[in-house]
Amino acid sequence: MEMHTTTIQEDKGDGIFHKAMNSESKPVWIPGPVIIGAGPSGLAVAACLKERGVPFLMLEKESCVGSLWRLKTYNRLQLHLPKDTCKLPHMPFPPEVPAYPTKKQFISYLEAYAKHFAIEPMFRQEVQSAIYDARMGFWRVQANESEFLCRWFIVATGENAEPVLPNIEGISDFKGSLIHTSRYKDRADFEGQKVLVVGCGNSGMEISLDLCNNDAQVSLAVRDKLHILPREILGRSTFCISTWLLNWFPVKLVDRFLLVCSQVILGDTHKMGIRRPKIGPLEQKKSTGKTPVLDVGAFSKIKSGKIKVTNSFPLSSSNGAEFVDGQVENFDSVILATGYRNNVASWLKEDSFFNDKEGYPRNPFPDNWKGKNGLYSVGFARSGLLGSSIDAQRVAEDIARQWSSETKHLRIES
Template identity: 65%
Template sequence: MSSKAKRFWTPGPVIVGAGPSGLAAAACLKERGVPSLIIEKESCLASLWKLKIYDHLQLHLPKKFCQLPYVPFPREYPAYPSGQQFITYMEAYANHFEIEPLLGQEVQWAKYDAAMGRWRVKTHEYEFMCRWLIVATGENEVPVLPKIAGISEFRGRLLHTSTYKNGVEFRASKVLVVGCGNSGMEISFDLCKNGAQVSLVVRDKVHILPKKILGRSSFAISVWLLKWFPVDVVDRFLLFCSRLVLGDTKQIGIQRPKMGPLQWKNSVGKTPVLDDGAFAKIKSGEIKVVPGIQKFTAKGAEFVNRTVKEFDSIILATGYRSNVSSWLKEASLFNQKNNNNPQDSYPKNWKGKNGVYSVGFARQGVLGISMDAHKVADDIASQWNSETRHLWLDS
């Protein structure tokens, strides 16, 4: 092949990312008669789910809030599908809409050519020319590795949750989990069930809510109540129920933010933890809560309260971030100051200038993905010229 990339003119949008966001965008466009091309850097669709989730992962929300546009989950799926079931669902979804991503094409840069009135999207093999560009790489693209003093000195096993699979290999070992979000809590619970001695770092304030209230999903109840009551009223109800079900989290070293859980999510972007068993292990002392880390040592960690403990393994449940601004040469939609997320928050997060859009950055889970996909597809369909045809241009 020539050292120069081949140019490919595509009449419809180029979608970057073949996860749930990219699939939803492509499906919504297809339903409106607009063709699209998905490019994906990995060798498979839904790569985050296929390559980086732990074995026992379940969706945090009921399946009706996690389905992609037009296609519900199979009726035989449980209320909270497993990660593997969600992967199977996405594969069937792509087949249903005949979506065939172009795999193994990592975007090097994407920029708008004002003279041409087109986006230029460059991978190592191709340069795609398109009128519209949809960023669907998601908020969880790159693992976040915290900069904590002494982290390189630790001689035990150090890993991020992106490479954690299950707790079997940690049986009878001392494990420190850094991060108390949903992933940190769930992995701590999994480790505990597999016989590990688990300590969980709780550095910041966090809201923990029961996954279910009176047998119903806490999230579903919140969505229903928000139709009738303001956020602060719903927050008070959730905290009242949480105290009844879980008790006072402060007594075991977990402080709640002053804001209610929904206000906290809307203002700060942090999702409340939906407890599925870890909290009982914390109350019983099987999972030890420890404060923030002052520094790592060769054998473990020193905490901010000056205590020092030894660990065989440290698991960083420190989340992910987007990397969009590293390749998207356009500042009106994404920027580094907002952790590579859209500058405007939900519900204005989905559209930028010159035909650039985002799907999956609303911090609203899969439900937000579906809302974004419909908005983006509607906007592009209103501009669509049905006479446009594909054109190859060899450079």
């Protein structure tokens, strides 16, 4: 089969800076890997490839790096884990940044990271489909109106590409303000309102706290059992303590320790209407990927009654919610803190590496980063930014080894 291709590249050190698209509809050949996504995961693997002298093309559907953080997060957001566990490869946070960086500080870090490693994504390039062409031995990546061919294909779009909007009975009849947390920015928009927050993950808890601090009357609808842990134990990160303990003790024993500490520091969450699962927080994270809530002050508001915890409900009137116990309340606004999902299954035409139902690699961490035919994933380990950094280094090392072998072979042949 004869295939006419165009290669777009401008040499800049050890990378490739891709500029304009060819006006004709010829596939564009990319010598190195194509990376999808310019969030933390994509930037991490790009930097690791740069360090190893491997050129690449990065496609990003938005107009900036870290678009989820910049466009779809609330203003009071802080990293839940210490900055030393959230840094990307080969570049720490500046020393003046506090232990738990704010949203603005993390975005500045991502921008500085991209600038430091001269990572220049092609923005506003949304991937429509990606399929491996076995006849040619290359990936065909269709983005907007242009098609790319590559030997290696890296999915780094992350776990949180699209908001989850639950199917709640009667929700279309609600006449008040109804938004997902991806559209929540600041508590000032809800001053003095009666607000129902649906979902009790980290986002739901923090937005409830934010609203409560601005004199809103907040109800928090808790639909599932969940674990709430203090963010710190004796001044040290709960995450860091648990990670250290896992080097010496089994998961169930560490879970028991965390729950005892939580009981001492926070109190009995069940009395406040928040039931814990039967399995411990670390065991649940490992088996289901569900992250425990790290409390930053919302639980004290729940105990004081300033945030009211309610059961799951269906919306049933123009401005009301009917709860399981039959009680009906009116609300000015409803905020859906119902999380995100990835959208890989909608455009990646592959069913052996990624689970086509949930869009995650079939193999759990730490074997989640490599598939067949040059397919890789970064940021799907359900292990946060630390997991993304580990993935990025493994992917870059594996591709660099193949890149060195292939270029050496070409030099010998020539």
